Amino acid sequence: MEHTSILERLLRAAALTVIVVFFMFPIVWILLMSVQTNATILSDPPTLAFTPTLSNYTALITGQLDTQAGSLNIEFMQNLGNSAILSVCSVVVALLLGVPAAYAFARHRFRGSEDIAFTLLSFRFAPPLLVVLPLSLYFQDIGLADTYIGLIWVYQLICLPLILWIVRGYxxxxxxxxxxxxxxxxxxxxxxxxxxxxxxxGPGIAAAGLLAFIFAWNNFVFALVLASADKQPVTVGALAFVTASGIQYGQIAAAIVLAIAPTLALAIYAQRYLVEGLSLGAVKG
Known part of the structure; x- marks a missing residue:
């Protein structure tokens, strides 16, 4: 029995190691790419023996990207700020609207309540391209095209149904x-x-807000169509690294690191809320 127990522990440790390596390898590889030059990244065969450089991060922060065709101005830090503004404001608005609505659907049953709730959820299932064209036309008519308010309004199609259904369950x-x-x-x-x-x-609301923030931060289509360069988030701003002289892989990797850092930090911090949310059912009875 003791040998069996040791063998089980070894197998579990080996399986856990394989899972961690499988999921962490892309992140580690992106981190390594972010401190390499394009020449090192494109070397054949790939090598782990290289001299780290912070030039990719310097280019993002200063806004000056050096390419073979010359210097190129990029607005990555502004894109990063746009992502923060759009995501935070969208989640705040969705929480203000979605939490009371979720409470109403959970506590007050009325005729057609399930149909209304499912209709709101169906907005989350709809592909963005289904609504982005008519929205762009409407926004031009009412003056919300290329504005933060217009984008925050559109982002409710992402955040509000998610918060409504998750918080309703809590x-x-x-x-x-x-x-x-x-x-x-x-x-x-x-x-x-x-x-x-x-x-x-509270834990359920925090978890729903975190998930809504991640989905809003990662949105691409709405901002691509409805916003100009000075309003676009990092997901769209990353297209600037595909230049006429080639793809700047090092800068793209550095941009990914900076872009995922806020959501990763929030996810790590909010782990305790996710765990606490699982115990909400204990108050029943």
């Missing part, structure tokens, strides 16, 4: 008896929602 896991007891003591439904429901569903 509210449904909270026993309504707790809220009823608070209401009996003389408090209004608004006070009950603010002081009881929101704190209990």
């Amino acid at each position: 509210f449904e896991d909270i026993s309504p008896d707790i809220e009823h007891a608070y209401r009996i003591s003389g408090h209004s439904w608004l006070a009950t929602f603010r002081k009881i429901a929101l704190p209990l569903a």
Whole structure:
């Protein structure tokens, strides 16, 4: 039995190592590419013996990209700021609208509620190209084309359905008896929602907000069609590295590292909220 237990531990450790290497290899490879020149990256055969350089990150920060055809101005840091503005504002608006709506769908059953909720969810399933052309025409008519407000509004097609359905499930896991007891003591439904429901569903709301932020940050099509260069996020701004003189692989790798750093940091920080959210069902009964 002892030999079997040791063998099981070894097999589990080996399997875990293979899984970690499989998922971490692309990230490690991108990190290595970000500190290499194009000549080193394109060397045949590939080599791990190279002199690291920060020139790729310097080019992104300063906005000056040196190519074989000459110097090229890029606005990557502005694109990074645009991504932060669009993603943060979109998630905040979606939380302000989606959390009360999720609570209403979870606590107040009315005729057609499921149909309305599913209709909102269906917006998440629709391909962006299905709505981006009519939206671009409407935005030009009402003056929202190439504006932050217009993009934040469109991003609700990404964030709002996601937050609505995830947070609704967390509210449904909270026993309504707790809220009823608070209401009996003389408090209004608004006070009950603010002081009881929101704190209990806090981990779920945080997890939904994190997922919505990641989806908004990674969006490409909406910003490509509805925004000009000064409003475009990093997902669209990365196209600047495909130049007439070739593809700047080192700068692309450095841009990927800088682009994924915020979402990766948020994901690591919010792990505890995801774990806490799993225990919400314990309050039932």
